[in-house]
Amino acid sequence: MPVARRETCDGRVIAHVDMDCFYVQVEQRKQPSLRGLPTAVVQYNSYKGGGLIAVSYEARKSGVKRSMRGDEAKEACPQIQLVQVPVARGKANLNTYRNAGSEGRCERASIDEVYLDLTDAAQTMLMETPPESVEHVQEEVLKSHVLGLQIEDEDDAKEEVRKWLCKSDASYQDKLLACGAFIVADLRMQVLKETEFTCSAGVAHNKMLAKLASAMNKPAQQTVVPQSSVEGLLEYFPIKKMKQLGGKLGTSLQSDLGVNTVGDLLQFSEDKLQQRYGINTGTWLWNIARGISGEEVEGRLLPKSHGSGKTFPGPQALKTIGSVQHWLNELCEELSERLDSDMDQNKRIAHTLTLHARAYKTGDSDSHKKFPSKSCPLRYGTTKIQEDALTLFLAGLRDFLSFYNFKTHGNENNNWGITALSVSASKIVPIPSGTHSIAKYFSERFPSGSSSNQSVDDVIDEVAPSSPSAGSDNCLGVIPSELQLEYPEEDTGVNHSKACLDHQDLLCNLSEKVDGLTEESSHVALPGNEDRMTRNEPYRDLLSKEPRLAFNASSLKAVEKKKAAGKKPHGNSSIIKFFNNYHNSQSSFEQKNVTNAQGVKIPLLHGSQSASGSNLTSNQVEMASEIHQLEEIDANNSGCSIDTMPQGSQAWSYNIDEIDPSIIDELPPEIQEELRTWLRPRKRPNVVKRGSSITQYFRPDKGR
DNA sequence: ACGGATGATACT
């Protein structure tokens, strides 16, 4: 059982940088008189003074906590300054912070956090300007906290830190960390200079430790975790404060295993943990107990999805489809704007629209989370998104009601309420420009009329990001015209125009629609082949026609704005250049990588999307069957998709597992990287096997 | 049935 395992040959340098109470800083920058005052940002304030989502450190001293109510905060800290989150379309809008979060040159993991892999930068620095040779060390670096470093006299702290950072006989790994500290200190100063925001950072050999460290000394400080301090750091560290263990898993560790600190975990064998929590989670737990985490820094610069949502708690629950439609329209409008911005700024398009809702059924205490989420191909344009979202909602409602054996007697709805709505856009891929690197690489080398290469190039060069269709057909069928009217609001406290429709009539009408959907579903459930072929025709058209680039008005405006806006210059200090060099190469590689890895997929998705747009004109097409058909199309196409190659596709006649890693070095750099992403260790099937190959122990990371 | 809005990811 106890198998010799490498200790921690993790020579990486990872930094976690975290903006200090970010939303507060954004507001303080906007309103500098707030600086230094106890301040918090609240969203909404009608109910108990709103909910706090960010709290300044001055206010924290008075005991104010995030997710307190505004009223409670006032109680704890009467002088507190409360700033409201901007409201647009009747809901909190976080664009201010989203935009501020894009400032500077940092990779963005979340709105206010980044992980950086500084290994290369630190190595370079160590070779070219090792800390021990630096004559004058920046003040900021000297303020670093180094875990495990004994500080006898607070006045000597900086001198102690300087000695550690510049120690000539330190281990190689410690030296790398020291370089990381220099780089991060400089980076933080750059961030401050360019954005006026302070941040805190942790520097360690992996993400988990860096994350822990960044939170240890806030605000505006940084903490280094030498390997020698890891054991002591984790021994008494509360298990629930570890990332990923703040929820049910952490609770289970406490109550089922009696594990309250990370150190407590050490007594459990990997097998034991695997048997209780599965092979992946078990190994992951075993590793984090030892400060081991192989999780790589994702180079991703941009979010993978966009969403807009709102809750309607308690008495505000939506009780009519009309009110649901109203709010869906608002949410979709915001989403649509953000998608347009993303397209303009990042040249990407989203391919899937998903609707989530929470609902309750009166009398059924357990019924409130079961509202099914639904998704469909995303068509650009506010109106289309609104239509599709409503249709998705209706489909969900139908399932919800039938699941609970709901009978629509009459027009009254005393049975259900919607307590949360959200729409989101995902599967965001770059708009193809130029040629896919792999396709290009192979077609240059093996020029052939091979249909696959040909079609890839054609589609990539010609596919249109969006198509303005005059009709309102969607993939789900046509939204009944009466649904497009404005409906009276129920009890959300919002006043919009009272339509002159009879409420009862309306409800009746809508009930019929929902019922209609139910009936259709059994009847269209199994689409035939013929149908699918018909739907593929527009796909062919798309390939042969001129590109139809369609940008709506707001897109154009945004493009103009972007052109007008000059780029902010940023000076380079001597140290930051190591980071810049690293970062620039990383990010350009990342761009290519995204395009490469995902660009191929576009023609397939576009095929099904455009196919669904034109031929189906029947009035109430059942959604489930549509989705089913789309799946079929995808399934058919994916057989020859490059996406499937890493799984060992016949088409390429190479098994990914048989590739000799050394040959990769011979390939062009961008292709090397692409292949490497495919070669990264895949997660093990979630089955516990005993006495299996020793090779499993060579993968101490990627637990989860 | 007020911890909201917004993401990411893993499981199935």
Add this chain to the structure above:
DNA sequence: TAGTATCAT
């Protein structure tokens, strides 16, 4: 895959 569940800030 689409849909669900969990986790985080």
